[in-house]
Amino acid sequence: MIRTLPRSPLYITGYRIYILLFYIFLIMPLITICVLAFNDSNFIALPWLGFSLDWFFADTDERLGLFKDPDLLLSVWTSLQTGFLVALFSTIVGTIAALLFEQEKFRLKGLLYFLALSPLVIPGVVLGISILLSATNAGIYLEENLGINIGILAPSFWLVVIGQFSFCSTFVMLLVGARLKKFDPVLEEAALSLRATRLQVIWLITIPFLRPAIIGAFVVAFLISFSNFNTTIFLVGSDPTLPVDLYARIKFSSTPVLNAVSFMIVSFITLAAMVNFAINRNKE
Amino acid sequence: MNKKGSTFYLLLIPVLLWLVVLIVTPHLDLMFRSFRLETDEGNMIFSLNNYLTFFQDKIYWLTFVKTALYSIFVTFLAFVVTFPVAFYLTKVVGKRYSGFMTLLLLIPIWIGELVTVYGWMILLRDNGVINNFLMRIGLIKSPIEMLFTNFSMTIGLLYMSMLFMIVPMMSALDSLDDSLIEAASDLGASKWTIFRQIIIPYTTPGIVSGGIIVFMLVIGDYVAPNILGGKSSLWFTEQIYNKFLASFNWSEGAAFGFLLLLLSSTIIWIALKLTGQKLERVGS
Incomplete structure (x- = not known):
């Protein structure tokens, strides 16, 4: 049941699978937005039409990227x-x-x-x-x-x-x-x-x-x-x-510019959390 | 009482201003406004009409009851889903990994609800990632309608609230001495007995404070029901929103807001009484 007690292999394997599924559930929406931020498409969802930075930098009638949208x-x-x-x-x-x-x-x-x-x-x-x-x-x-x-x-x-x-x-x-x-x-x-x-x-x-x-x-x-x-x-x-x-x-x-904004937020928060984690670990 | 120095008043006055001006007065205003009615001549009179509207119109009190029951359900669901994770991170997995795995739990919290709810919207759409995946592996032939249902709303509410429950449960579990579990196990107690007789009673304060936070976030949420829920999944906050920002009937909106406040306070009060906890502990 806990670290110090003997555990049956079935119990611990089942437990690990549950934890894995939980983390997949947790990360799935974040990964999806981040990947789709680079989709060369005019729609926010699939299909994947190739890599593009348009939704960050484009300034055309059809596509207005995040950094060009006042x-x-x-x-x-x-x-x-x-x-x-x-x-x-x-x-x-x-x-x-x-x-x-x-x-x-x-x-x-x-x-x-x-x-x-x-x-x-x-x-x-x-x-x-x-x-x-x-x-x-x-x-x-x-x-x-x-x-x-x-x-x-x-x-x-x-x-x-x-x-x-x-x-x-x-x-x-x-x-x-x-x-x-x-x-x-x-x-x-x-x-x-x-x-x-x-x-x-x-x-x-x-x-x-x-x-x-x-x-x-x-x-x-x-x-x-x-x-x-x-x-x-x-x-x-x-x-x-x-x-x-x-x-x-x-x-x-x-428009997929939403994905681009979300990508920026997700990466900034993740980066900040990692840096904070690394600093705290070095202190210990 | 002994005489207070000037420092005491220096501390007291800003806090008093904060509480009186921004907490007490606004809620008194809310209460007064909920009993006001604008006559055809434009005068404000005392009236119970706003509350009568609520009880006479079926859609309002049905939404009210549904929101209450659904919030309790989601809170329970959040407990069931996250308790094994909290237990795993504090008692099962090696200390080396638990720090990093806990960090991952905090990231979606800081990213914010709007971005994660948007992520679920992309995942659950008809042409979204999950339907695409299921069709690719041949499990389904045509897309399943997942978005704009009670299912998608529940996922969104669960996702944005459940992580707030893990942290208080983890700190409660952290202070549970492993030797209690070892002793019970040595005496031949089954896993279920240990869980029911030791782990749950010991972590009740953590479960209650986490549960209250989750319940409050869910019952007061607007984003997940509005973006992920469909026509059938009306949320009471949406009614308040409509009264204030769409039909500009502030008096009815105030009555609805006051009812929501009464509802959430009552449910929390009952939960605290049933479990013998105090609100002061929720904060810690």
Whole structure:
């Protein structure tokens, strides 16, 4: 059953076949898109008509490659900006939340912690419409009562950032909080007894200790933002993020450029994961 | 209560702003809006009409019930499919391979749902890769209709959610001491007994937190049902989407969103009660 116990050959062979099938299931859609990105065809699926880089570089009436399509490049750029801002803000607030809930004692802490975790159990669609409603209400109120018009309260780039930030902070809080649980309070006590202020302790001792987790959380928040669709769709204005753009293309105008974009995403993520894996293994 | 330093408020205020402005207020707005009705004169009045629409129109509550049952089914399916994998990676395969094999599991998560769902769309089409392959080897004569059915939708939902279950189950299994299994085996327990009496009780926290994440992702998903599902596989999020972005009936959309939130919270609450777990543990 486990490594140290004797196992029947039938059991272990059957088990291995299952695992193999599972990994085939896992990798099949990714391999398919990657291969078809180089298909010399005007349709997204088979048959295979030969190798071509058209869907990356072509600029003809029939074929518009990924790197020649201004709309697509713009949505990639929008997603990169959104991802960076969301990661930045949610890393700051998520880290502060982790410090607050792990190290401070105060009334209503349980309730606030529950609220901070709640994005885990709120469907993304519901979060999207709630924030849309709230922002619209606030926008109408401000315009009617104060006569000022705040553009970001209508669906827009910044509303997407705000919406994604609202749940990405939870993930940052959990990732940083997990590392904070391993923090030795003696270090802080030593610094405090040497007359460091609480803020100095956080800045000079706790934050450096948390740095790997904070960097990791930043990357995670970026990736969540970059691929989010369910919340974003309700908040997006005239500048779509990449998932929103891809969704519209899948529904209404599928060309193999979709395969090319997917190929870029798959290879980038795989490469990044491999590099990260190699670095971590060398450390051990 | 002892007096709080200024640092405490420095930590508290950003977190409080995040939770009040972006979590609590939007959901209160959602609730209020769901009880509002716009009269012919354009005034907003209190009304239960939005909820009445839901109960009177069969398609709405049928979709609602179907979404709930289907999400539970997919969550169960995700457990059945991934538990053997989690067990294999933590207890069976050599340590040398498990790191790399675990890494492979994370890649589809970071690639994002839209790309992987698109990959399945290409695989399952009538002229897609799987039909082509089956016809080439002579197993079938004409393409099987797989895309736009409940089958393709289930595959998509399973694929995009199941990997989120493996990680918490693996960390639970990791902390299970092998000697417990060895001892049971020495005392003559069968594999099934060991599985039921030792492994499952020990890993319940991991299974529950993984299950909740999977359930939430599935019930709140829009992309997989919309892209892979057909006319017969309506998902409740699609109804909300239509209310907000197609028919612009935000009040009914808010009522539907609120019902979805109630539904998911209730099911999770029941699951937590049945298994004796706490939401705080889901986060870790």
